[in-house]
Structures are given as C-alpha cells and as structure tokens.
Amino acid sequence: xxxxxxxxxxxxxxxxxxxxxxxxxxxxxxxxxxxxxxxxxxxxxxxxxxxxxxxxxxxxxxxxxxxxxxxxxxxxxxxxxxxxxxxxxxxxxxxxxxxxxxxxxxxxxxxxxxxxxxxxxxxxxxxxxxxxxxxxxxxxxxxxxxxxxxxxxxxxxxxxxxxxxxxxxxxxxxxxxxxxxxxxxxxxxxxxxxxxxxxxxxxxxxxxxxxxxxxxxxxxxxxxxxxxxxxxxxxxxxxxxxxxxxxxxxxxxxxxxxxxxxx
Numbered sequence: 001x002x003x004x005x006x007x008x009x010x011x012x013x014x015x016x017x018x019x020x021x022x023x024x025x026x027x028x029x030x031x032x033x034x035x036x037x038x039x040x041x042x043x044x045x046x047x048x049x050x051x052x053x054x055x056x057x058x059x060x061x062x063x064x065x066x067x068x069x070x071x072x073x074x075x076x077x078x079x080x081x082x083x084x085x086x087x088x089x090x091x092x093x094x095x096x097x098x099x100x101x102x103x104x105x106x107x108x109x110x111x112x113x114x115x116x117x118x119x120x121x122x123x124x125x126x127x128x129x130x131x132x133x134x135x136x137x138x139x140x141x142x143x144x145x146x147x148x149x150x151x152x153x154x155x156x157x158x159x160x161x162x163x164x165x166x167x168x169x170x171x172x173x174x175x176x177x178x179x180x181x182x183x184x185x186x187x188x189x190x191x192x193x194x195x196x197x198x199x200x201x202x203x204x205x206x207x208x209x210x211x212x213x214x215x216x217x218x219x220x221x222x223x224x225x226x227x228x229x230x231x232x233x234x235x236x237x238x239x240x241x242x243x244x245x246x247x248x249x250x251x252x253x254x255x256x257x258x259x260x261x262x263x
C-alpha cells in the first residue's frame with residue numbers, strides 16, 4: 001500500500017478557542033494532587049515568508065484562592081505575561097517570539113501595582129522581569145507549561161496504519177526534561193485522522209537520581225510511559241483534540257502521573 005503522509009498544519013482563521021485541563025498526581029512522598037483549567041484564544045496572521053504569528057491569550061476558568069500572599073504574587077506575575085505573540089512555521093512549530101519588547105512593556109504596566117500586595121513583591125517582580133527581558137530564557141521556561149507541549153506537538157505520520165517513529169520531550173515538574181522516543185499510528189476517519197503516540201522507556205540515571213531525592217523507596221529502575229491521542233480534522237487543518245497521559249512507575253505502582261487535555 002502506498003504511504004500517504006498527513007500534513008497536520010495547524011491553521012487558525014479568525015480566533016480559535018481551546019479549553020485546557022491539566023491534572024497532576026504525585027506520590028513521591030505524601031500523595032498530592034493538583035488540577036487546573038483555562039481557555040486559550042489563538043488568533044493567527046500569516047507572514048510573507050510563509051510563517052505565521054499566533055497571538056495567544058490564556059484565560060483561567062477559576063481564580064487562584066488568595067490564601068498565601070506570595071503565591072498570589074507569583075500567580076499574578078505569570079498571569080500578566082499573557083497574551084503572548086509567537087512566530088511559528090507552517091506546521092505550528094515554535095520559531096521565536098514576535099513583538100517581545102512590547103510584551104515586556106505590557107507586563108510592566110500590568111504588574112506596576114503588585115508591590116503594594118506584599119513586602120517582598122517588588123523583589124519577586126524584579127526577578128521575574130530579569131527572566132522576561134531575556135527572550136530565549138523566558139520562552140525556554142514558558143514552553144514547559146503542559147498546554148504548550150500539546151499545542152506545538154504536530155508531527156508528520158503515516159495514515160495507512162504503518163508506524164511512524166517520533167520523539168517527544170516531556171517536562172517532569174520539579175525534576176527535569178525526559179526524552180520519550182516512540183511511534184505514531186494513525187487511523188483514518190471520515191473527516192480526518194485519529195493518531196496515537198506511544199512511548200515506554202527506562203528513566204535515565206540522571207533523572208533517576210533526582211526522583212530518588214523525593215521518593216524514599218529507591219527502586220532499581222523507574223519506567224516512564226507517555227501516551228498521546230490526537231484527533232486531526234483534515235478539511236479545517238486543525239487538531240480538534242489532544243490528550244497526553246504521562247506516568248512514572250517504580251515497577252509496582254505509579255509514583256507520578258500527569259494528564260493534559262486540550263479541546
């Protein structure tokens with residue numbers, strides 16, 4: 001059978017709206033859980049060189065409880081960094097920021113009154129600003145948010161059931177990045193494709209040492225598994241849904257699990 005390559009360009013005419021859900025369960029020590037949700041507005045403009053600019057606005061569904069003044073400050077600093085404008089290639093792969101200097105100036109205006117909320121707010125604001133002003137460092141940190149991973153993951157794959165080799169980098173919160181090589185299979189639908197990325201690997205020694213610092217049992221090895229389900233709409237050239245399920249196990253039980261969904 002002749003292989004037909006999907007070209008999963010992510011095209012957004014007008015403003016496209018995604019809903020993002022992220023849940024995290026950690027059992028390194030005391031079991032902890034976390035859930036967040038937000039709405040993403042993406043507005044696209046095309047450039048003469050075939051690249052595109054995406055203006056991305058992040059709107060939270062529920063406000064952060066104001067139980068800790070410093071946490072509230074951190075939250076406001078991060079929230080104020082949106083909207084951001086980035087430049088992507090025809091597939092939607094991140095190239096660099098667009099109008100970053102303007103984004104910095106907008107952030108300064110939005111956070112000008114924060115020092116009044118806490119005696120340490122001015123210090124944290126200056127620290128955040130030093131990172132924000134360095135475009136490369138800022139986006140290296142920014143792109144580790146779960147929704148960015150899924151939003152920018154748009155690989156080529158075969159739509160005839162054959163396996164396509166692919167690799168995806170996942171950020172383990174508080175631990176570091178892990179490279180997840182795996183395969184993609186795709187199943188054709190009436191208006192597009194369902195694609196499935198699967199990866200199972202042994203956690204590298206460097207990351208194992210970091211996990212061992214947080215997990216008292218210290219097994220011989222940790223296993224990492226990443227499964228991503230993508231629903232691609234061919235006529236619209238858009239992903240209508242992406243779901244990622246990442247987990248680490250010690251051989252007997254799951255010690256870290258993160259599930260992210262954008263619809």
